[in-house]
Amino acid sequence: MTCVSGKVVNQAPPSAREMMVIAAGLAVVCLFAAIILGSLYFVTQPAKEHNLHAREETMIRGLLGLSAQARIQEVRRYLKSEGKELQVIYLTNKKLAQLELDGKEVSAVAVPDDVAATSSAELKDEWVKKQIKVGNPEHLKYAGRFFIGMEGTQPAGYVVEGVTLGFKNWVRFFMAIDSTYTIQGVEIIEHEEDPGLGAEIVQRYFKNQFAGRSLADIEKISVTKDPLPAEWQAALEQLGDMPFRPWAEKYREMLPKNPNIHAITGSTISSVAVTTGIKTALANFRKRMNIVGSYL
Amino acid sequence: MSANRPPPPISTMLMRGLFEENPIFRLALSLCPAVAVTTSVKNGLMLGCAVLVVQVLSSMSGSLVKHVINPKIRIPVFTLIIAIWVSAMDMILAAYFADIYQQVGLYVKLIVAFAIIISRMELFSMKHSVVPSFWDGLGMGLGFLVGLVLAGAFRELLGNGSIFGIAVLPFKPLLLVVLPAGGFFTIGLIMALFNWVDVKRGHKLPSGGGGAHG
Amino acid sequence: MADAKVVSPHEILVDGALPADATAIRLVRSADADIPLAVVSVKPAAQANSFVLTTAETLNKQDHYQLTAKGVDQAWEIAPSPLTMVISVIIGSALINNFVFTRYLGLCVFFGVSRNKDTAIGMGVTFTIVGLLSGMIAWALNTIALEPLKLEFMQIIAFIGIVACLVQATDLILKKVNPILHKKFGIYLVLITTNCIILAVPLLNATNGATFLQAFGLALGAGLGFAIALFLMSCAIEKVNMAPVPAIFRGLPIAFIIAGLFALSFLGFSGLKVA
Numbered sequence: 001m002t003c004v005s006g007k008v009v010n011q012a013p014p015s016a017r018e019m020m021v022i023a024a025g026l027a028v029v030c031l032f033a034a035i036i037l038g039s040l041y042f043v044t045q046p047a048k049e050h051n052l053h054a055r056e057e058t059m060i061r062g063l064l065g066l067s068a069q070a071r072i073q074e075v076r077r078y079l080k081s082e083g084k085e086l087q088v089i090y091l092t093n094k095k096l097a098q099l100e101l102d103g104k105e106v107s108a109v110a111v112p113d114d115v116a117a118t119s120s121a122e123l124k125d126e127w128v129k130k131q132i133k134v135g136n137p138e139h140l141k142y143a144g145r146f147f148i149g150m151e152g153t154q155p156a157g158y159v160v161e162g163v164t165l166g167f168k169n170w171v172r173f174f175m176a177i178d179s180t181y182t183i184q185g186v187e188i189i190e191h192e193e194d195p196g197l198g199a200e201i202v203q204r205y206f207k208n209q210f211a212g213r214s215l216a217d218i219e220k221i222s223v224t225k226d227p228l229p230a231e232w233q234a235a236l237e238q239l240g241d242m243p244f245r246p247w248a249e250k251y252r253e254m255l256p257k258n259p260n261i262h263a264i265t266g267s268t269i270s271s272v273a274v275t276t277g278i279k280t281a282l283a284n285f286r287k288r289m290n291i292v293g294s295y296l
Numbered sequence: 297m298s299a300n301r302p303p304p305p306i307s308t309m310l311m312r313g314l315f316e317e318n319p320i321f322r323l324a325l326s327l328c329p330a331v332a333v334t335t336s337v338k339n340g341l342m343l344g345c346a347v348l349v350v351q352v353l354s355s356m357s358g359s360l361v362k363h364v365i366n367p368k369i370r371i372p373v374f375t376l377i378i379a380i381w382v383s384a385m386d387m388i389l390a391a392y393f394a395d396i397y398q399q400v401g402l403y404v405k406l407i408v409a410f411a412i413i414i415s416r417m418e419l420f421s422m423k424h425s426v427v428p429s430f431w432d433g434l435g436m437g438l439g440f441l442v443g444l445v446l447a448g449a450f451r452e453l454l455g456n457g458s459i460f461g462i463a464v465l466p467f468k469p470l471l472l473v474v475l476p477a478g479g480f481f482t483i484g485l486i487m488a489l490f491n492w493v494d495v496k497r498g499h500k501l502p503s504g505g506g507g508a509h510g
Numbered sequence: 511m512a513d514a515k516v517v518s519p520h521e522i523l524v525d526g527a528l529p530a531d532a533t534a535i536r537l538v539r540s541a542d543a544d545i546p547l548a549v550v551s552v553k554p555a556a557q558a559n560s561f562v563l564t565t566a567e568t569l570n571k572q573d574h575y576q577l578t579a580k581g582v583d584q585a586w587e588i589a590p591s592p593l594t595m596v597i598s599v600i601i602g603s604a605l606i607n608n609f610v611f612t613r614y615l616g617l618c619v620f621f622g623v624s625r626n627k628d629t630a631i632g633m634g635v636t637f638t639i640v641g642l643l644s645g646m647i648a649w650a651l652n653t654i655a656l657e658p659l660k661l662e663f664m665q666i667i668a669f670i671g672i673v674a675c676l677v678q679a680t681d682l683i684l685k686k687v688n689p690i691l692h693k694k695f696g697i698y699l700v701l702i703t704t705n706c707i708i709l710a711v712p713l714l715n716a717t718n719g720a721t722f723l724q725a726f727g728l729a730l731g732a733g734l735g736f737a738i739a740l741f742l743m744s745c746a747i748e749k750v751n752m753a754p755v756p757a758i759f760r761g762l763p764i765a766f767i768i769a770g771l772f773a774l775s776f777l778g779f780s781g782l783k784v785a
Contacts (some may be wrong), residue, residue: 484766
């Protein structure tokens, strides 16, 4: 490696004309590169988005225990901060609803079929930006989303996407709940925690502790440093191999015996972060459902 | 530079990359991923394959265009060629191998800064035609791949009790090995191992040890 | 905008006039601006014209909040100050996520140059300066041209191009302006191009969507961290080269082991938070 760099250093500086020729040559190669890569981009980008979407869908189906015929609907939330009052905007499959914070409707527009059917977040956001006029594009921002699993015309459950600040950086998760706001499962999507320590939040023995908790349970829940009982751990490892309802039936008595979340050894901060994140996400979702429920 | 030298036999080229001139453990080039990515066999395998492909394609491309390029700009052009292949590799991995890409993504992009690829192009592709360049690139790439998988296996087994995600041990022996420090220790130990094998074969160790830096 | 900041997990110190009625106050997390946080009480603070808000929910010093009150024209933005943010990014990339010991980047050059203290310092200084410049130029190019035109796939080529040009330009300029300095630092300049860190910094900035200050902090911290790592390593290697190391370990193997020991000690910075 050193001999390679030595060769470059010992050459005499090129003349002006030589530099022009060199620059032109490099520019041609760059252009060539841009064309090759640009075409490859057009081919691989849709595949990338499709895979991302497919992964999310698999996760949601697994969390909610959906049948093969069930469909997943995405509801995106935006915030419009122009004007006197803040407004919240929801994009469902049927309606684009612009609402005041107390739920009063400002406008509701029907959503065209192609926008409703697309899986591209970009397309949806662009369409929303066209419908809602703002003077400064910074004033209309995407704020979050949740999913509804539809069995026929009935919602089988909801999956809320949340973020929380972990030990190192933000942790993103999916939280699955049913219509009574009881948690059915948690999946950690993204994190930067230390392997073997904070990264254990993705393991079943931690994240499945939230399954089966009701809204009232979660409001009071706290994190304990007590060791995880072996029996409870064996039960927790089963959720995932078993869908939620049979699992909750089978281990019904164990839940009240373990009312708090057992922290991961050596990662109390990560454990508390995820617990707080779940609490906030659930409470916020309930408040938002009161407002957006009628548009679903 | 214009005349093609007769290439060494294929088996020599392949074996060279695997042992005598193993990029990681002997030439000590492109070490960054060796430590970073070897937390598991899968990661090591994925990045190793990516480097193999880029190495082979770059060596071949370098050999193809060596007559056309003004010698003064050959380093920037090599860098551009490598950058093209790396960007292409990056996009393909991101699209079709998304979960592994999440872990090794940054290092795939950094392949463009690997000294091994550009030094191979400079040392070999410039003097040989396309087919020998292919074998040389393959040898080096394989050596790199084997190195990554070896280190990855060591660290995954000791740190996680598994190989390729399949749990082999019922417990995690030494978590330290999966952390950054462990990566350094592992590479150092494997390098010493290569040196030891060398001594056993009767070669004299270079006075500075198993490294190429003077 | 008047001043307000988070002083404890449940308290905010606000400069300015607030009504005594907690229900008239609206506090939200900027990202969740449609959900007001529960304000438990408003009390006058020790300083004049300041109040302390107590909340039921836990507050995060690194988060953004907005505060308004009925009947008060003023609005408050609660966010970590830019200076605190830059310092925490710098310390983050220099110590907590040190590019050499935690992210394992820049190793090739690292092991080659850390033979003795002088070369280590020379490389460290050269790298920090060039790294900072190239990081900022790359950030500017990315923000102004690549992202708006959806040319992200050209990032690798663009960034390595910037680094190569900058190194070449610095080499030429230094040769003309200060030949002595060029003689001393010239060799390090060329080695910079194959240093993974110099490419990693703009890539990380692009992936994280960094602002100008964040990009500056990361680039500076990366350079400083690299310089620190080089210096520490060179001190250790100088001593080790005088010690009776077994033959098979001499040279790189023992250097790696030492790097591992340093990495272990840097692990102690993990989780360090500034402010």
